C-alpha cells in the first residue's frame with residue numbers, strides 16, 4: 001500500500017491507483033467530465049486538476065485522472081491554485097458548449113463562477129430605440145438578469161406593430177400571426193398578444209387594432225398614410241396608385 005494525503009486526510013492507495021479514483025473511493029469530490037472508469041484517461045476536460053508538489057518542489061496543478069498515487073504525496077483539491085485553474089477549465093469548456101447544462105450545473109456544484117450563457121441579444125437596443133423614438137409605445141426596456149443584460153417587455157404597452165421584430169438583427173424578437181391574434185415574443189417570453197383587424201380591401205387579417213389606432217392618430221406627413229390605414233400593404237399599394245392616377249386626372 002502507498003500512503004498519501006488528500007486534503008489533510010491520510011489515505012492508503014493501491015499500486016497504479018489514480019488520485020481521482022482514490023478521491024472518489026474516499027468521498028472527496030473533484031469535478032471531472034472526460035474520465036470514464038471503463039476507458040483510459042485522456043486528460044481532455046482539464047477539470048480534475050489538483051495541487052501537488054512537482055519533483056523540483058514547486059506547487060503545480062496536475063490532472064487527477066492521470067497522476068497516480070506516490071509515496072507521501074500531498075494532494076490539495078481545493079486550494080487557490082486549483083480553484084483558479086478549475087475556473088479557467090470550466091470557462092474554456094463553456095466557450096465550446098455555452099449552453100451545456102451539465103457543465104453549468106457541475107460548475108455550480110463546485111462554486112465556480114462561469115460566464116453567463118448567451119441569450120441571443122447583442123444589446124444593440126434597436127428594438128428599444130425604435131419603440132421609444134418612432135413608435136413611442138415604450139414597450140421594451142433593458143434589464144440586468146443573471147444571464148446578462150436582456151430586453152424585457154413593459155407590461156401593457158406593446159401595440160403589436162412588429163417594428164422591433166423587423167429590426168432585431170439576431171431575430172430573437174418574433175412576431176407570429178395565428179388566426180385573429182398576433183403574438184410578439186422575445187426568446188420564450190411573450191411581450192404581448194393582441195387582436196388583429198381585417199383589411200377593408202381584401203379581408204385579410206393584417207394589423208392589430210392598437211396599431212391601426214396609432215397610425216390613425218399619428219401625424220404622418222404623407223396624407224395617404226391616414227387615409228389608407230385600414231388597408232393591408234398590397235391593397236394600400238393598389239389604392240395609392242388609383243388615388244394618384246385620379247389626382248393626376250383631376251389636375252388636367
Ligand code: SF4
Nearest residue numbers: 121122124125127168
Ligand atoms: S432584442 Fe434584438 S434588437 Fe433588441 S437589443 Fe437585442 S439584438 Fe438588438
Ligand code: FES
Nearest residue numbers: 032043045046065
Ligand atoms: S477528468 Fe477530464 S481531464 Fe481529468
